[in-house]
Amino acid sequence: MPTKVLNHFILLILITVMLAGCASNSKNVGSSGKTKIVFWAHQESAMNDAYNKLIKAYEAKHPDIEIEFQTFPYDVYNQKLKASFSAQNPPDVAEMFGTWVPEYSKNGALTEVPNIDKISKEYYPAPLGAYQYNGKLYGLPLEYNLENGGMLLHPEMFKNKGLEYPPKTWADLVENAKTLTVRNDNGIQIKGFDFVSLDNITFTFLSMILQQNGKYWGTDNHVSFQTPEAIRAMNTLTSLVSVDKVTDLSVFGGQLDSSDYFFRGNSAMTYRGPWTVASGLDNYKVKDFEYVPVPSFTNENPYFAAESGWGVVVASKSEIQKQALSFIQFLSENENLLQWNVSTFTVPAKKEVANNPEFLKKNPYMKAPLDILKYGQWMGPIADRDYFFKQINDNFQLIVSGQITVETGLGNIEKSINSSQDQHK
Template identity: 70%
Template sequence: MNAYKKAITAYEALHPDVKIDYQTFPYDVYNQKLKASFSAKKPPDIAEMFGTWVPEYAKNGLLAEIPDGNQLKNEYYEAPLGGYTLNDKLYGLPLEFNIENGGMLIHPDMLKAQGISQPPSTWDELVADAKKLTIRDGNRIKVKGFDFVSGDNITFTFLSMILQQNGKYWGDNGHVHFQTPEAQKAMTALTSLISGDKVADLTTFGGELDTSDYFFQGGSAMTYRGPWSIAAGLNTYKVKDFEYVPVPSFTTNPPVFAAESGWGLVASQKSKQQQSAIDFIKYLSTNDNLLDWNLNTFTVPAKKEVAENPEFVKANPYMKTSLNILKLGQWIGPIADRDYFFKVINDHFQLMTSGQETVEAGLQNIEKSINDSQDQHK
């Protein structure tokens, strides 16, 4: 909020004839309010949107094209730009790289206590270390060796494990393909971490606290989470004895990963102030302003020059792991209903780990449910 207000004040000082009325809404009502405003043909001139929301608005002709799209595309990483692109045209600019993969929180002292001198560098080492680090109280896991069980990370990890095998999960007509050898191997390994290796469980899944909260409370030795969780450890929990390190690739290939396009700004096609709206978006997206934005919001830059700026790197030493792999990110793809997509994978993941569904049947059901949803949104 303060980052927006600062940018608006600076822009208005440069453009005395422009007045920006900044409004905020609680997240749980914002998406519906946004849809209602566009449906009523009374949209805001500028709107903040999450990347997975943008394609629906763009394909319905509700958003203004951002000029100089081809030049701008070269300035941003692929993954955050994906959701804002339709038919090779830009319909907004991302302010952040929404990355949930590639890095994990670790307690170095917990690793040392088990004779582990350094973080795992291969997937096999990760599993072996996680087994050593798991502490049980009878049948209950007291400290999870490797916690990845969150609403986002189950799906992101699954998709990235497919990509790391040089596999694909998108087919024709906006359909997913999860009945592939790569998907089968990925989901088998992922569910085995709970059902076979028993380095984590589902006891806290869907609860009020995030997996990172449990980590900072000492409930896990290694937790797979996005770099945004670092701020919670430093500012909320005041924890210093942790590190944020790379998660090894599932294969010997580079740790490529799937990522959504994060929060960014779009301009309404119907806006009477369209030119000024686009001008503000481009103003906020200049290197200096975006650097200030990312620093103040503790977000990962979507723009290459900002992410590589020594000032940003120096101010965010914990983010080094994420910054090193941004070029490996691939856009998650044209998901029609983000919440449903993730829910379907999460629901069947629970059934598979509990033995109520085989991996093969689970993947078949996931594929059918998601493809039905994709068809409904065409």
């Protein structure tokens, strides 16, 4: 090879190596030469504000670390995460919703969090569930995502009808709902008991199975919905719409949440998660309401199914796993997590935080959910969350409208979901 060509070839190799070195190091080197942790989250003002405060606290404690915090609209965030991990270029730390985590952990995309035995004792099982895979832990939940077990209630509506509140038994709830429902020629104007939302039909159904000491998971990550407990639960739910007529499907799937209609005065009781309380206080400025327990469907404890909520994970492709793990462990320290849960109006995933009197003092509406956290069970290894909920919601509507029987609907749900579970193995 001629000397000139050889020199050009060597120069090209050196430039390539230098560029490769810059590419591999630039991501984790800040402008001031500090180690940079890239942290992604979805856009939610309260959560983002809480993260920013803790990021400043962490950087003050670790002056050699710089955290680059990037947020993205919720509608695109999940897809952006998938794309970044597929391209082998994920952030060092990512905020993930619990139901997203198993797909990443089983594919080796996440870094193991040490001390699972110790951590398992510190957290409630339900929020921790999705972050575990094959006996190992792949992230830390920041909240206990609770969509059921509690409900919004208008005390004045009960007082005007001479009713005591909250209802103590399921039978009381149904009878109160009948009395509180207001109709005119155009249909229901005030729903006595509204559980009809994209999430709560599913959550209520699953929880009613658990409250009968039933199960809905079979073998090989398949669901089992053709059981006496599932049939009774679905019969009861559909009867609330088609027989008792304490709610309807008129706004189901619309742009507004069922809690919005509650705060507008269109329902007396609405089965919804405690996160809706902040909306009533901040957006609607409503004060005539309480957040109270939903009585168990049976004489058993009010067991309920819960998803693992928002949490943080570390990418296995991160070149600074040690520092990234240090950061998510810092976020999960008791005092920091207390601050995060209080300011985001989320239910604590960690037992010590939930039992801290300071939390209830700052969020008094949280008493009802805090009292039942011990009864929560992880929802289970759902492969496709949206598909799972859609199958239950779609068949619920068909049953309510009389197009199919409860047994047929449950058979449809079971077959469809199990097919989806198999496709995602």
